[in-house]
Amino acid sequence: xxxxASPSRAADRTQAILRTTVELAQEVGYAKLSxxxxxxxxxxxxxxxxxxxxxxxxxxLDAVLTPSEPGLDYPDTGDIVADLRRQICAAxxxxxxxxxxxxxxxxxxxxxxxxxxAAALNExxxxxQADKTVARLRRAQQQGQLSADLDLDVAMDILxxxxxxxxxxxxxxxxxxxxxxxxxxxxxxMRPTP
Amino acid sequence: xxxxASPSRAADRTQAILRTTVELAQEVGYAKLSxxxxxxxxxxxxxxxxxxxxxxxxxxLDAVLTPSEPGLDYPDTGDIVADLRRQICAAxxxxxxxxxxxxxxxxxxxxxxxxxxAAALNExxxxxQADKTVARLRRAQQQGQLSADLDLDVAMDILxxxxxxxxxxxxxxxxxxxxxxxxxxxxxxMRPTP
Numbered sequence: 126x127x128x129x130a131s132p133s134r135a136a137d138r139t140q141a142i143l144r145t146t147v148e149l150a151q152e153v154g155y156a157k158l159s160x161x162x163x164x165x166x167x168x169x170x171x172x173x174x175x176x177x178x179x180x181x182x183x184x185x186l187d188a189v190l191t192p193s194e195p196g197l198d199y200p201d202t203g204d205i206v207a208d209l210r211r212q213i214c215a216a217x218x219x220x221x222x223x224x225x226x227x228x229x230x231x232x233x234x235x236x237x238x239x240x241x242x243a244a245a246l247n248e249x250x251x252x253x254q255a256d257k258t259v260a261r262l263r264r265a266q267q268q269g270q271l272s273a274d275l276d277l278d279v280a281m282d283i284l285x286x287x288x289x290x291x292x293x294x295x296x297x298x299x300x301x302x303x304x305x306x307x308x309x310x311x312x313x314x315m316r317p318t319p
Numbered sequence: 320x321x322x323x324a325s326p327s328r329a330a331d332r333t334q335a336i337l338r339t340t341v342e343l344a345q346e347v348g349y350a351k352l353s354x355x356x357x358x359x360x361x362x363x364x365x366x367x368x369x370x371x372x373x374x375x376x377x378x379x380l381d382a383v384l385t386p387s388e389p390g391l392d393y394p395d396t397g398d399i400v401a402d403l404r405r406q407i408c409a410a411x412x413x414x415x416x417x418x419x420x421x422x423x424x425x426x427x428x429x430x431x432x433x434x435x436x437a438a439a440l441n442e443x444x445x446x447x448q449a450d451k452t453v454a455r456l457r458r459a460q461q462q463g464q465l466s467a468d469l470d471l472d473v474a475m476d477i478l479x480x481x482x483x484x485x486x487x488x489x490x491x492x493x494x495x496x497x498x499x500x501x502x503x504x505x506x507x508x509m510r511p512t513p
Contacts, residue, residue, distance in 0.1 A: 156432050234431025237424045238350050243490050272511045279504045286480025310473045314508020317466045
């Protein structure tokens with residue numbers, strides 16, 4: 126047809142492979158997901174998949190992160206508490222629940238065994254999100270809405286950490302009410318107010 | 320020899336299986352660890368292992384947690400900040416670094432794919448530690464060292480979460496200096512002091 130027919134077919138094939146990876150992981154669980162299974166269902170050769178994704182972990186990372194990347198941009202309404210609440214609730218809704226939640230949990234699990242997946246998860250998702258969070262916190266700090274002493278890199282970790290702890294370790298449900306409780310504690314601090 | 324020779328041999332065999340599981344995991348990594356490999360090196364039948372541990376994950380959990388359980392008792396010197404610092408630094412030294420660190424990371428990774436391992440990790444390690452933390456925080460709150468408004472269950476999560484976030488997600492090194500930065504931020508709170 127046109128000159129770009131072949132690149133566009135390749136892009137369609139990539140999308141089909143990523144979609145199928147997610148479908149299969151949801152059907153059989155991450156442990157039983159295989160590149161062979163994805164190849165069979167997509168109708169492409171497994172070597173085609175291995176040429177682009179060196180491992181099941183790398184393929185799965187791409188499949189889980191590709192659709193969600195645009196979803197977590199940081200609001201700036203001028204009210205840092207409202208913006209944190211909105212952004213963290215959006216993250217919980219997207220990553221802490223089905224359909225994406227169990228896939229994201231499996232991805233973080235794989236990152237514990239596969240340093241390349243851990244590095245790619247950080248590069249593609251965690252670090253860009255952290256940079257946005259720190260930039261938003263810095264504006265709020267400059268406007269006097271956050272303590273001038275607040276260590277912004279640590280602030281990023283104390284905002285994210287409790288949610289990940291609940292999601293990965295205690296595996297209790299995440300809710301907006303829980304986000305509220307965490308924010309209340311982080312904003313007020315643990316020390317008694319004089 | 321004596322009547323208790325057989326239970327004592329069984330206990331020795333259990334210890335040998337757990338020790339070998341840790342050794343093999345350190346040599347080949349969790350992904351390549353297998354009950355068959357542990358059976359071969361320990362010189363016991365694999366069915367003997369499967370009778371007690373229903374999966375590789377269950378065996379690995381037992382092998383990682385058994386030696387460390389006594390290590391994280393909570394000090395109570397009467398100074399909550401000093402005690403938190405000491406306890407969290409001890410946890411970081413034990414779980415956040417070799418030799419146990421990589422094994423603990425693999426265990427948490429497995430918990431993301433295996434709900435029975437996640438439940439056992441909570442029951443044997445996370446919940447007892449959390450109960451001790453909340454009890455220590457409650458005494459400090461009663462003594463006026465922590466804010467009367469502090470939500471103690473959330474306090475547990477905000478104390479643990481940032482460390483787990485760094486350990487599991489960004490995978491940057493954990494240090495006592497980092498523990499200090501986290502404690503400073505949590506104690507002071509994010510809001511500007513008037």
